[in-house]
Amino acid sequence: MEFNLNFGWSGSIGEVILGATNTDGGTRKRSYHIGGSSNLPFIDQKEFSESPLIAFEICDNVQYWSPIAKSACGDVINDVKDWAKTAETSYDADLVRLHLTSTRERGLRDVSFVKKVVENVLSATGLPLIIEGSNEPSIDSEVFQQCGEAGQGERLLLGTAEANRYRSIAAAALAYNHSVIAQSPIDINLAKQLNILLREIDVPHDRIVIDPYTGALGYGFEYSYSAMERIRFSGLKGDADLTMPMICSPIDTLNIKEVREADIQNQNTIAVMWEFYTGIAAAVAGAEIICIRHPKTVELLKKAFVALKTKNIYQG
Amino acid sequence: MALKALDIYKLLPKKNCKECGDPTCLTFAMKLAGGKGDIDLCPYLDENAKTVLGATTRPPIRLVKLGVGERSISVGEEFVFYRHEKTFYHQPGIFFSVSDNDTIDQIKKVTTIVRDETLTRVGVDLHFSGLAIRNESGSADPFARVISAIEEIADLPLILISDNPNALNNALVHCGTYRPLIYAADSENYKVLCEISKKHGCPLVVKASGLEKLAQLTKMCTKEGVTDLLIDPHPQTLGDFITASSTIRQLAITRMAPDLGYPVFYDASKTGQQDAAIALGIVKYASVIITDPFSTASTKAALTLRQNIYTDPQKPIQMNPGLYRIGSPNKDAPVLLTVNFSLTFFTLEGYLESTRIPCFMLIVDTEGLSVLTSVAAGKLNETLVRDSIKKFEVENEINHRKLIIPGYAAPLSGRIEEATGWKVLVGPRDAAEIGEFLIQEWKK
Amino acid sequence: MPTVTFLPRYHKIDVELGCTVLDAAQRAGLNINVVCGGQGKCGKCIVFIQRGKIIFDHQKYAQFFTQDELAQGGCLACTTTIESDIQVLVPDTTLIQEQKILVEGQKTEIEFLPSVKKYYVELNLPTLTDPTPDLSRLLWMIQKNGGPVAEKIYAPLEVLRDIPAILRNSDWKVTGTIALVPGVYRLVDLQKNDTSKRLYGASVDLGTTTVVVYLWDLVNGKVVGVSSNYNRQISCGEDILARVNFARKNGLTKLQVLAAESINLALTTASDTAGIDREDIYEVVVAGNTVMTHILLGIDPAYMISEPYVPVVRRALSVAASRIGITCNSNGGLFVFPAVSDFIGGDVIADILTCGMVDREEISLLIDIGTNFEVVLGNKEWMFSCAGAAGPALEGGEVLFGMRANPGAIERIAINPNTFNTTYSTINNTKPRGICGSGLIDLLAELLRTCVIDRTGRINLGIKNKRIRQGKYFPEVVVTWAKESEIGKDIVITENDIKNLIMSKASIHAACITLMKAADITRHQISKIYFAGAFGNYLNKKNATTIGLIPEIPIEQIENIGNGAVAGANIALINRRKRKALDNIALKIAYIELNAEPTFMDEYTSSSFLPHTDLSLFPNVQRMLDECRLQRE
Structure with missing residues (x-):
């Protein structure tokens, strides 16, 4: 009897292209085709294939950014351009994820500065960019418009569409040829519903990255883990509305009690370990993009992903 | 594959005799299908039905107990590939490895850590499971000395790692009655190790590269009379592990390879990437994981991940509804409303604590649903808010009548104001912004 | 006076x-x-x-x-x-007489085998040479006239007492009434002269809100009167839970009396209309939900509504009608349908009897919708059932301009996909006052078809049309302008109303799927879907499928049985053999507690979408919606 792992998958994960190089009309140094897998993560993945990508998160207003991440990054945080550049050259991230935290200011009306911020970051790094816009419906449309326009031709990944506010981000993505992050609260059905809603306003599947919402390790991560597993399972089983790649963005990781209140000598390592354990588990559950805020985590994850793809005995 | 109620029903006598305690054969079949019934309760089952039902209700992965007493652990007896399909039942043991080349002091230090270190999370004490002693000296005496030193100070499950039968026999003089796990039988030595295992009634790990070999080996060991087995597919890389372990789990639970229906043993210390291996072992079906003693940081992350993955996914974790205090709020402190989904609670609590603004959290009973879901499902509504304010006597605690509600509950604000007579402030959607909100909006 | x-x-x-x-x-x-x-x-x-x-x-x-x-x-x-x-x-x-209380009769032919029969007999006078006792003389003659074997007929003391006088005062020409309950034939009544044409029975649907009575001529098998009125217990609380709580606080007596009175009232109206004497009603058959029948029989229902939800009886009961205060013939009998659980009551058993699903090999799905809903899936071999709260939205509650099916309620509606203008019909064709359940289902389907709402029910405020606007609290769509309406206000449907409707329909669909999964069958194996209950009859089947209230199966396989409870009671009244089947139906049904079903929440979430998150379950709806979307573009 042969002991092979055969799940009888009938579907495969669709590809989404992040970033455009000059051959594709953009200015990125590289672009990625994420997704494309036709089995569970790392099961029959070959060494030369794409690992999960690591997106380093930066922001344009650090007031509420985790102090741990701030001190780990140092002075570069004061200039979003420096920060973006360091993420590429020094931290060795695959992607930069820019949170436009400056748009979170309450009562903000004039968002015309957004375009400039995006342009600055684009000029500072050659990595493909993920941009997180506002989370206030009344300025959504304008913010996404600005992001979309500033990144025209660069194949950005724009965040975040949700079931009750997806029209304006979709409009910006369609107008300027970008992709969108579709976030739903830790539920496979809600994830699928949002993808259908997006499809019905003509956002093609190869422009959607699913964010199933990641709770911090110890604070609901298990729900996210299972949501990711279920989404990947359904995608591989052939459910076309769930065959998009996934992004894991555990935004609360550095703010939870275990990390925030850790004693000073351990705090840095705990922060890294928390991101690292979360990242490994999420990658195994199916995430194609892992978001990270501590520079040290990037290297550890990369090394682990290489080892996960290496097969000496068991070929899968 | 598990049988459905109707398939089982077809095998039952359909007499509705009620002797099993159920009103009808169909309800009895539903119980059996849900894994809650006992087929022996049916007095009229024919042999064929018994065989069919028995085979599908027996756990596809054997349950193996390691150690004795309070700290003993059981591993195996899992039923699913994905935890969302049911749940994972028996969390993996994490064993710190020591060598019989280490000094007794060093070993006692590690033993004490494993014995005493406790991480309390969500009201549960989390521990490491035991010690794995490597017979690196190659001889029997030091091995036995180390084991007796450990036994002197702790009643922990042990793993004896040696390919020297004499060393194992000597060690088992000290700990043989405490069900240590013996590592490891291979195609060369399995007969001898099976003898030892049988003599002391200890569980045994079998080790082989390649699943076919592994299955052959378990078969041979069971022929020798040892059934409490664990299997080590002997991966060389993380990639080897995930493939082997996933294959074993899938073939075992589908009963396609009953000879692989044993808990998986994983030595993470030999991978060069211990943290990655531990995380991988936890999520991908390892039942026993060996590591070098590790840092506080890794400890916390590993134990937390293990707890997360082994909670029942179908149970929303709920907090008790009530009025919670952050710091020592006075009568003018803000009151923030949220739901009793523990994830929401802990997240908000964390952010509130970091603002250092004393305040009240009013936790209302949405049956563990999140804000978004409970608003959508109508569970979070003005009546609930009004009744909760009354029930938890919020008005006695404070002088003002202002309530901060989650951003996602904004559509309810008007109705809450009407129902309670309180003024409602709509807070941010993202808990991370609560500090800013309190500073800017509350202080006004 | x-x-x-x-x-x-x-x-x-x-x-x-x-x-x-x-x-x-x-x-x-x-x-x-x-x-x-x-x-x-x-x-x-x-x-x-x-x-x-x-x-x-x-x-x-x-x-x-x-x-x-x-x-x-x-x-x-x-x-x-x-x-x-x-x-x-x-x-x-x-007046509420115009409410569309469902009272239509049985469609399929039922063999006429009533369980009471009258025999007019002329007896030979007793003589010294023929001193046969009065009773034997009577019963033998009844036997001779086609009645049951004399020895097997039991005569209760009350009737026995009257026999000598009646025989002698009537010149030995009498009419005997025999109840043909299998095994125990009873002499129910003895009357002077020939009254054999005056034999009636009543079937009753005892609902939480309404009571419906059908009056049957049991000689020729015809309906002679129909009547309905509100259940007078409403003064003790609107829903079942309130009634049980009332009983807990104040005892059972008042509720029992009100239940009996409600039935009596309907009996009176029906018999007055038909011009018959209530003394000639010899049998009353009652189907009702479990709590109602418990209360009617004076059995405490309190233990039923808390864990572990155990009803007192799960079999049919026969009692003397007079013992529980039903005014018909003083020796008349009352037959009460059996129940399965707290929520699967005699009314559901009656539905099952009515639709005939219990007689067939093929699998049927029965859905009874009221404030609560009950779903039964099965065939002659097995049956699964479950029940839950649908929420009042489908009956017009929790919807801003929702109303019951009373005059002025919009019951059908269509939306022009270009102008978003509406065409509708109201009950009694009066000016609209609100929208009832069937209208709401139409509306939801039409809003979806015209892309005014997305599949989660959100109104697209981006559409430039004066009917689509932001209301005080929620986005809303104007159904009729104030000038057309009876109430002088714009009748609108808000996004919140739509959410409530989706929640109701999601519960029902999720319940259907839960049963289908328990039985491991797909929608293709369902040969029939039966709708029973308040709005069953007026429901647009296509629209009900479009919004995903029910699994998609070919429209012609969906059938409205209307008030299945009274229809089932009718069957049991006119065919005594069918009664025997009732206890078997009750026994056959396995009850699934949705709250204890770990996957129910999951099914509910995936059903909270129009029509459903898994579009492959609704291929035709999906095709239709795609076409509608293309036309808009």
Whole structure:
């Protein structure tokens, strides 16, 4: 009897292209085709294939950014351009994820500065960019418009569409040829519903990255883990509305009690370990993009992903 | 594959005799299908039905107990590939490895850590499971000395790692009655190790590269009379592990390879990437994981991940509804409303604590649903808010009548104001912004 | 005794002083709208006193009246007491007789085998040479006339006592009534002369809100009268839970009496209309939900509504009607349908009997929708059932302009995909006052088809049309403008209404799927879907499928059985053999507790989408919606 792992998958994960190089009309140094897998993560993945990508998160207003991440990054945080550049050259991230935290200011009306911020970051790094816009419906449309326009031709990944506010981000993505992050609260059905809603306003599947919402390790991560597993399972089983790649963005990781209140000598390592354990588990559950805020985590994850793809005995 | 109620029903006598305690054969079949019934309760089952039902209700992965007493652990007896399909039942043991080349002091230090270190999370004490002693000296005496030193100070499950039968026999003089796990039988030595295992009634790990070999080996060991087995597919890389372990789990639970229906043993210390291996072992079906003693940081992350993955996914974790205090709020402190989904609670609590603004959290009973879901499902509504304010006597605690509600509950604000007579402030959607909100909006 | 005359149809009735107008009206057979059960809380029972003395506190209830109405002598019937002969005008709007209470009969032919039969016999006079006892003489002759074997007929003492006198006073020409309950034939009644043509029976649907009665001629198997009225227990609480709580606090007696009275009232109306004597009603068959039948029988239902939800009886019961206060023939019998669980009651068993699913190999799905819903899946071999709260949205509750199926309710509606103008029909073709359940289902389907809402029910405010707008709290769509409506306001449906409707439909669909998964069948294996319950009959099957209320199967396989409870009671009344099947049906059904079903929440979430998150379950709906979307673009 042969002991092979055969799940009888009938579907495969669709590809989404992040970033455009000059051959594709953009200015990125590289672009990625994420997704494309036709089995569970790392099961029959070959060494030369794409690992999960690591997106380093930066922001344009650090007031509420985790102090741990701030001190780990140092002075570069004061200039979003420096920060973006360091993420590429020094931290060795695959992607930069820019949170436009400056748009979170309450009562903000004039968002015309957004375009400039995006342009600055684009000029500072050659990595493909993920941009997180506002989370206030009344300025959504304008913010996404600005992001979309500033990144025209660069194949950005724009965040975040949700079931009750997806029209304006979709409009910006369609107008300027970008992709969108579709976030739903830790539920496979809600994830699928949002993808259908997006499809019905003509956002093609190869422009959607699913964010199933990641709770911090110890604070609901298990729900996210299972949501990711279920989404990947359904995608591989052939459910076309769930065959998009996934992004894991555990935004609360550095703010939870275990990390925030850790004693000073351990705090840095705990922060890294928390991101690292979360990242490994999420990658195994199916995430194609892992978001990270501590520079040290990037290297550890990369090394682990290489080892996960290496097969000496068991070929899968 | 598990049988459905109707398939089982077809095998039952359909007499509705009620002797099993159920009103009808169909309800009895539903119980059996849900894994809650006992087929022996049916007095009229024919042999064929018994065989069919028995085979599908027996756990596809054997349950193996390691150690004795309070700290003993059981591993195996899992039923699913994905935890969302049911749940994972028996969390993996994490064993710190020591060598019989280490000094007794060093070993006692590690033993004490494993014995005493406790991480309390969500009201549960989390521990490491035991010690794995490597017979690196190659001889029997030091091995036995180390084991007796450990036994002197702790009643922990042990793993004896040696390919020297004499060393194992000597060690088992000290700990043989405490069900240590013996590592490891291979195609060369399995007969001898099976003898030892049988003599002391200890569980045994079998080790082989390649699943076919592994299955052959378990078969041979069971022929020798040892059934409490664990299997080590002997991966060389993380990639080897995930493939082997996933294959074993899938073939075992589908009963396609009953000879692989044993808990998986994983030595993470030999991978060069211990943290990655531990995380991988936890999520991908390892039942026993060996590591070098590790840092506080890794400890916390590993134990937390293990707890997360082994909670029942179908149970929303709920907090008790009530009025919670952050710091020592006075009568003018803000009151923030949220739901009793523990994830929401802990997240908000964390952010509130970091603002250092004393305040009240009013936790209302949405049956563990999140804000978004409970608003959508109508569970979070003005009546609930009004009744909760009354029930938890919020008005006695404070002088003002202002309530901060989650951003996602904004559509309810008007109705809450009407129902309670309180003024409602709509807070941010993202808990991370609560500090800013309190500073800017509350202080006004 | 004051005489009360009700206009416009001049119903007259004599009542005692101090009786309320409501009581008088009910006794006169008028169905007054009393949503609150006669507590002066709802203001629906407005009548106009045209002549005579009454007592009514106009100040206290002023909120319910316009100036005009007060000037014309407006009062609330429920709190107005009668002090002299009076004349009362009951406006149409106060009457509920026009509510579409489902009363249609059985479609399929049922063999006529009633369980009571009358035998007219002429006996030979006893002589010294033929001193056969009276009873034997009677029973032998009945046997000779086609009745059951004389020795097997049991004669109760009450009848026995009357036999000698009746025989001798009637010149030995009598009519005996025999109840043909298998195994125990009973001599129920003995009357002088030939009354064999006067034999009636009644079937009753005892609902939480309404009581429906069918009166049958049991000689020729024809319906002779139909009547319905509100369940008078409404004054003790609107829903089942409230009733049980009422019983807990105040004891069972009042509820039991009200249940019996509600039935009696309907019996009276029906028999008066048919011109028959209630003494000639020999049998009453009752199907009702579990709590209602428990209360009617005077059995405490309190243990049923808390864990572990155990009802007291799970089999059919036969009792003397007089023992529980039903006024028919003094020896008349009462047959009560069995129940399965707290929520699967005799009414559902009656549905099952009506639709015939229990007789077939093929699998059927039965859905009974009211404030609660019950779903049964199965065939002659097995049955699964479950029940849950649908929420009141489908009955018009929790919807801003929702209403019950009363005159003025929009019951059908279509939306023009280009102009978003609506065309609709209302009950009785009056100006619209609101939207009832079937109208709401149409509306939801139409809003989806015209892309006014997305599949989660969100209104697309991006559409430039004056009907689509931001309301005070929620986005809303105007269904009719104020100038067309009876109520002088724009009738709208809000995003919140739509959410509530989706929640209701999601619960029902998730329940269907839960049963299908328990039985491991797909929608393709369902040969029939039966709708029973309040709005079953008026439901647009296509639209119900479009919104994903029910699994998609070919429309022609969906059938409305309307009020299955009374239809089932009818069957049991006119065919005694069918009764035997009832206990077996009850035993066959396995009950699945949805709250304990770990996957139910998951099914609910995936059903909370139009029509469903898994579009492959609704291929035709999906095709239709895709076409609609393309046309819009």
